[in-house]
Amino acid sequence: MSMQALSSLKIVEWAEGVPGPYCGKLLADLGAEVTKVEMPGCGDRARKRGPFPDDIPHPERSGTFLYLNTNKLGVTLDVRSRTGAEVFKRLIEGADILIENHPPSDVARLGFSYENLKKVNPALVMTSITAFGQTGPYCDYSTCNLVSFHASGMAYINPSDGVDDIEQEPPLMGPANQGDLVAGLTGALTTMSAVFARRMTGLGQHVDLSQQEALVSMTRHQLGNYTVEQFPWLRAKEARRPGVSEVYRCSNGLVYLICNDERMWERWVEAMGNPEWAMTELFADRALRRENWDAGKAMVEEWTMERTVEEVVRLAEASRVPCKAINTVRESVHSELLADRGHFVDIHHGEAGNITYPGAPYKLSRTPWQVNRPAPLLGEHNEEVYCGRLGFTRQDLTVMRAQGVI
């Protein structure tokens, strides 16, 4: 087993769903010790969301939960009970970092505000991931991935290319849990900044992460253009075919082609065998191509539809025109590229069995990403953590279990 980058960090994750858990996963997958606190009985709500093997729901077999919670220890704890709250504070005492994604008013009501927790542990870094942050007029809004994505402007600018009559369609959320994953990702990054700050002062910090801000940050290109160039983003205008970079149909699938300057256009025309139509006035420069790309695309597709995806990619790349297949997840999982890179990993889980998961988003040469344990069963590490770490006896645990605390 290789050395791990974050192995000396001790983290308590009091979070469910996607944002907090993805933050915890990023830290756990690089070696941090992450203890995940779940409600007794039902646990993290992600356990109820699939996909499930053979579509049979089971709290220990949710694909979403299994992926988001690799490498973590799992304990149950009802923090709303007095005993639970005390146990929680004891966990905090021994932690470097707390990750949580609860509404600010709930956190305050339970007595777990940063002001209180820093009395328990002055060196605690508390990362709060919420839809709109700890302050501001929307901070108590009820939200979910859909609402956050739309409130950031990301939905309005997605997609901008190639939809006919886009104003008939609503603005579009990204696939599955993009907004929530981005929030968790930004959480991990900002948490590490607080770890560095702490090294300077010995004191912890409260990191206030707003999912809306995390997503708005991704629209900085459009925001910059609007603010500086006074260029408003109009869906009807932006959704026109951009000419030429876009999706093209081939005989056996789809490709995405990039062609965004004159030289690339010339090379692409050459790759297609210098067809007559491409030399006409209609396509003479970038602006004209953009204007006339409905016609242009039809002409290109006459050529691409006579060839397979593989052929079109080969011919384009031979002329140094970026072009790749548009893969379904099936094709991506079996792609030569990702196989060569070893991106997908097989993880064995006691209840769910052997499943293939997406793996590391990065390769670190000295401290590689690795899976040391699969996602925890509900309460799997109660004894290890409560008895081993906090000194409770097994009898204490049976009482707490009967009382519904764990």
Add this chain to the structure above:
Amino acid sequence: MSTQKLPLEGVRVVDFTAIWAGPHVTQWLAVMGADVIKIESNIRPDAERAAFIRTTTEPTMSAVFAALNYAKKACTLNMTNPKGRDLAREIIKVSDVVAENFGGAVMDRWGLGYPELKRLKSDIILYSGSGFGRTGPYSELPAFAGIVEALGGMCLLNGYLGSEPLPMATRGYADLTSAQHGAYAILAALYHRSKTGEGQHIDLSMTEVVGALLPEAIMDYTMNDRVPRPQGNRDVAMAPHGCYRCQGDDEWVAIAISNDEEWRAFCNAMGNPEWTNEDRFRDGLSRWKNQEELDQLVGEWTGNRTRFEATDILQKAGVMAGPSLKVEDVAHDPHLAERGFFVELDQPGIGVLPMAGLPWKVVDGPRGDYEHSPALGEHNDYVFKELLKMSDEEMARLQEEEAIL
């Protein structure tokens, strides 16, 4: 005003990145206090400087460059000149991180691959961002977000029900999510270095980042041999869950209902219209099965009010709802304003304007006083005279020899 230091103060980054993904990585580091030095040259500036300029007159300071490069320094080095590359080595010797996102093994060809960098400074951290990785069959290809999203399977999941694939056009989603994973990996590597004195090489492939963001779809395939299709604004279980037209020009509200309690609150908030009593909408499973009709009926209610009115009514009832904001709405959003998300910069060539900040907020923490995005070579004196302790004569000579260019 806080006198706290920024967390990455004292960390120096030699920044060979350009365009979008790479500079976003280094912008995070700069905003957190690192001394980020962009390496460009007059013969090869960061191409983003010239991108999409419509109204401003400064030809090397586009709005999008300004939005992504504040808090950084810039110097000019001619990397095609061996003396220029030697100067780069001198800067690297006094730095902690080298960041690059070339389309191919450019660093290796310059004699600045990881093994060479390690000889210059044993604990150096090299960050290499690319579309497909620094190893593997596509390691020499440049990255484009649309291509990466296509290859990674995201395009075929992004779209309306039954639509063709659509790259997530936030210019580009793959770039910025990769950048954040990259910045995080750099911080983890810096942490490891602080404990052990060891640097390392980070190899980030944007296609693999895309995979990491699609676990549900990938695992539905690996578990069930099933290939998911785009779902528009729909959810795997919640209904209604969508985006509904409101009064106004292209204005919409997003609404999600996750249980019976929220449904009842929603019905009350709408004034309990007759249709909400129909059998096909009275329980969660039935709502799920009849969501097409449900969406139309919800749309009739939202169509009679503005998106902000609808949001207000529904949020007061405890229903998850929010406006679908346009770019200009975001720029003027009162919530973001109160949270101080936008950063006012006095940008030469453009003026005093609010730029999108980074979503990094520490309660009672230090607020950086950020410098505007740098002009080409703006910090040559700092880099060559201060850091490398060159005399004026030496610097003039190197400019003549076109090492500094």
